[in-house]
Amino acid sequence: MKDFDNRTIYELFTFFIRQPCWNGYADSFHAVTPSALQELNREAASWLFGEVADLGCGAGKQIPCVSENQKVTRYTGVDMSKKMTKKARWMARQFPHIEAQIITDRIENVSFGPVDSIVSINSYYSWPKPEMILSHANRNLKENGVFVLATVNNQLNMERLLKTAKADLISHPNWFEYVKYNLKICKNPNYRFVSLDTLIRQVQTHGFEVLDAHTRFYQGGLSFLVLKK
Numbered sequence: 001m002k003d004f005d006n007r008t009i010y011e012l013f014t015f016f017i018r019q020p021c022w023n024g025y026a027d028s029f030h031a032v033t034p035s036a037l038q039e040l041n042r043e044a045a046s047w048l049f050g051e052v053a054d055l056g057c058g059a060g061k062q063i064p065c066v067s068e069n070q071k072v073t074r075y076t077g078v079d080m081s082k083k084m085t086k087k088a089r090w091m092a093r094q095f096p097h098i099e100a101q102i103i104t105d106r107i108e109n110v111s112f113g114p115v116d117s118i119v120s121i122n123s124y125y126s127w128p129k130p131e132m133i134l135s136h137a138n139r140n141l142k143e144n145g146v147f148v149l150a151t152v153n154n155q156l157n158m159e160r161l162l163k164t165a166k167a168d169l170i171s172h173p174n175w176f177e178y179v180k181y182n183l184k185i186c187k188n189p190n191y192r193f194v195s196l197d198t199l200i201r202q203v204q205t206h207g208f209e210v211l212d213a214h215t216r217f218y219q220g221g222l223s224f225l226v227l228k229k
């Protein structure tokens with residue numbers, strides 16, 4: 001009964017607070033792609049092969065990158081935001097040569113595996129129970145499968161990062177909205193901006209071997225991990 005109550009409260013919180021936040025972010029996030037984000041997506045896609053699951057796929061920004069990777073045979077994006085997944089479906093239609101499906105649901109509710117590769121970019125920090133999703137990812141990944149996990153960390157300086165992107169994007173009609181949402185995300189006390197070391201320890205306790213780990217993207221403000229099951 002206690003578990004049911006906690007889950008109900010959590011779902012209500014998600015519906016009224018968290019969900020509108022990501023839905024509101026969808027338009028600007030879909031339209032604006034700073035070069036730092038594009039570099040990150042390209043690097044992540046280069047590690048993927050076979051059937052790929054993208055956890056917290058957002059507006060489907062991985063789709064153009066995975067579609068350039070000949071080793072990828074199929075893409076499944078999972079995201080709980082209706083507006084984000086609508087954008088992701090639009091994106092998938094622009095790259096019809098890659099077989100893609102987009103699922104609107106919580107990652108932890110979907111049996112998306114067994115897959116050869118998993119990618120998750122900048123979603124981890126918003127997971128209230130990351131342990132639950134990491135275990136779920138492990139269960140849905142094939143033996144020797146690869147998991148690319150990237151998330152902003154405790155060294156992130158969002159103002160500095162946005163200042164760097166400003167010169168390229170200042171005339172974009174969605175730029176100011178994009179800045180507003182990104183600054184809001186950084187100030188959200190419920191989000192977890194953990195250090196690279198903390199993240200490494202956590203993934204190791206969930207059965208992953210670390211093949212590569214660095215903070216070269218986002219001026220040191222992003223932890224990029226390549227994991228193997």
Ligand SMILES: C[S@@+](CC[C@H](N)C(=O)[O-])C[C@H]1O[C@@H](n2cnc3c(N)ncnc32)[C@H](O)[C@@H]1O
Binds near residue numbers: 108
């Ligand atoms: C900042 S966006 C990143 C989107 C995409 N990965 C990218 O890099 O372009 C974070 C996304 O994670 C999704 N998300 C967070 N927690 C989730 C969960 N438990 N289940 C499904 N989606 C989730 C949000 O809805 C949001 O679209």
